[in-house]
Amino acid sequence: MRPVYVSAAAVVPFGKQPGRPAAELGAAAAAELLRGAGLSPDAVEAGFVGAVYGGSLIAQRVLQRVGVSGPPVFSVENACASSGAAAHLAWQAIAAGVYDCVLVAGVENLTAFGSGALPLTSADIEVEQGQVMPAAYAMRAQRYLHETTATVADLTAVTVKNRGNGALNPRAHFRKEVTAAEVDASRPVADPLQLMHCCPNTDGAAAVLLTSDGFARELGTPRTRIRASVIRSGRFHTSFRDMTWPDITERSARAAYGMAGLGPADLDLVELHDAFAIAELLHAEALGLADRGTAHKAVAGGEFHRDGRVAVSPSGGLLSRGHPVGATGASQLAECHWQLTGAAGALQVPGAEVALAHTTGGGIYGVDNGACSIHILTAED
Known part of the structure; x- marks a missing residue:
């Protein structure tokens, strides 16, 4: 090839x-x-x-x-x-x-x-029972908070980080930093998620x-060279579903790392599908950026900041850049390309040479997510 x-x-x-x-x-x-x-x-x-x-x-x-x-x-x-x-x-x-x-x-x-949750396919048993994506991620958040030492403050820290990055991005929907107090004061959406824990339409x-x-x-x-390009779909089953582990992301990442001959430790930046603040924690762990149950500690310790161990969503992510669903994957590739060619301006991750773009989505019955795409890119001389 x-x-x-x-x-x-x-x-x-x-x-x-x-x-x-x-x-x-x-x-x-x-x-x-x-x-x-x-x-x-x-x-x-x-x-x-x-x-x-x-x-x-x-x-x-x-x-x-x-x-x-x-x-x-x-x-x-x-x-x-x-x-x-x-x-x-x-x-x-x-x-x-x-x-x-x-x-x-x-x-x-x-x-x-208009405002509110996007419509999902009506030909689905969970959707017919009232399932919407904010509720699905709220359940994931509740379970993660139950099983780890994370608190709602850790979800807020993700938003504060990514909105801070987006404040420097001229392409972002939200271009203003926010404080933890502002996030916590935003209106409730689905417990424990507040409005600023959610990406905008x-x-x-x-x-x-x-x-x-x-x-x-x-x-x-x-x-920039595409070292890996992987698509996976969700595995259908009707048994117990672990709400804290996005299996589709882990499987896609494992295949992408194998194709690229690289691993999580080689990444300088990741544009991650943070449609909700909890998603950054769950997907970061499935991508191997942090041990399971510890991503919130990595955020708190500055490891996912633009000058940290691996910059997660240096563009501001979906939480700040926004999520025009069909455009998100291509926009992530663009952001990674500019980072690796030194054209990211105020968003630039120092010395960036390896980037990963990750999108996942599609809430349907029997799978954790409907589809996941991962691309790994490297800088070229």
């Missing part, structure tokens, strides 16, 4: 943009990507666009707006991992020698749903250009 590179990235700043439909947001990100790379639309050999609520033929509606018309394009829906899955499919195609230049985008406009789009080695050299833009 051939090596695959990220050769350019672009993100439409996240936030409430009710007047901009998903296709328009996606086209803006794709146009910025092509312009920044100095690339003609005719050079794009294929396109993969991830979205959850974008509607039929979202890939065509995005890419035709920027002149990518005629080559094969694919719309990808895989819950919160949609554009992570789109990147995986593009990676496969380039690694197999099918294409040399593929445009990957993720798009979403969630303003149409957001509109936005992101795009990354995946290329072969030869194409990357000809293009001449700063590049």
Whole structure:
């Protein structure tokens, strides 16, 4: 299999943009990507666009707006991992020698749903009983607090850290630091989660250009190599479900580390799927960033801060950057790419050479999560 590179990235700043439909947001990100790379639309050999609520033929509606018309394009829906899955499919195609230049985008406009929890599929027994994602994560949080020495203050510390990072990110939905007192004073959502323990519904789009080695050299833009690209789905069972262990993340990470020939200790930064504050603790442990039941101690000790042992969500994560679900995976890849090419500005993690992007999502009966994508990237000379 051939090596695959990220050769350019672009993100439409996240936030409430009710007047901009998903296709328009996606086209803006794709146009910025092509312009920044100095690339003609005719050079794009294929396109993969991830979205959850974008509607039929979202890939065509995005890419035709920027002149990518005629080559094969694919719309990808895989819950919160949609554009992570789109990147995986593009990676496969380039690694197999099918294409040399593929445009990957993720798009979403969630303003149409107003405030509150996003709608889940109605053809599901748990959803029909009233299950929503804040409630699912609240149950996970309650169990984690019960089984460890963590407290609600540790959940708040995650929010304070990530909102502090996001305050420096011009692409983030929330660009203001918050104090622990402000987090604790935010309104209750689902015990023990307060509003600021939850990511905001957001509109936005992101795009990354995946290329072969030869194409990357000809293009001449700063590049990063994708050392691993992994997708896993949740294992279905109706027996006991451990609410404190995201098995899908652990399995995906194990496969990605094996593919890359790297381990958790090699990571300089992780863009992690922190849709709720408890998610950072659970997924950090499943990724091997901390021993089980100790991630809250790592946060408290500064180990996950931007200048710590491994920077977790230096962009601000979903808690600050926002979570336009279809766009999250691609935006994480963009943030990792900029970190590894030294283009992250105020967000820069000193000496960053290895990064991991992680998305997981999709609450359906019988699985811990529906889909998970993990990419490991390294800096290139």
